[in-house]
Amino acid sequence: MKPFTPKLAPWGPPVLLGVPLDHNSSFLRGPALAPPLIRRALHSDAWNKTTESRVDLGVPGIFEDAGDLSKMESPDAFKRIEEAIAKIVSAGKRPVTLGGDHSITYPILRSIGKRIPGITLVHFDAHPDLYADYEGNPHSHASPFARILESQLVKRLVQIGVRTLNEHQHTQAEKYGVEVFEMNALPDLCQLGLAGPIYISFDMDALDPAFAPGISHWEPGGLSTREAIRYLHGLSGPLIGADLVEFNPVRDTIGITATVAAKILKEILGIMLRA
């Protein structure tokens, strides 16, 4: 067995930030309801607070929680997301955002990418989210990675778990040099040569809907929870931030997806904190 107490990373603490925004969803609303439910599952007495990487998240101050942003329906929502992330990053801390739909990843990266050069963005998703626009909305949850790449906010985009690549998004991936790893050819992380700083964008629909049914776009044939955790544990640091998006409580009929989201969150925090 691994030694019990890990050395902690010499980086600022992770800071949770809820972003209850779902008006850029193309099919169903609901992800705006997610942040408090993920927190409730994270702090549930049903499990202890120690991650699989042996970090005790119950230690006071080991991570912070900045609460939820308000009035995310207003036209200046992206600007306020960008400012809130800037405040966290400028304080030397690391944002861990709870969505919300995937459109929020663009303002988050606008803020981080301007401050931290050379980011490798590791993106778990059933979808490449590379549409130039979707049904006329350039800020659709189907388009954030097109915006991020055209603005050159990251050095590399590596997508894992994709199983919906159509011709348009294939063209977009080629245009921007995206490294797309589809479910039928999952990569060995060691061979990808990933280097820090790493940012994780985790769409809950990367997981098979058998594991996480509380999502807007069911796409069978996805990652198991264990496969996703194995990838997370395999990432070499430093991890400078993460977002966990697209959990839709409206479809989480038995409440399991909230717990799966909290488990993914726990393990992300654990790998951010370990040395």
Ligand SMILES: [Mn+2]
């Ligand atoms: Mn998705």
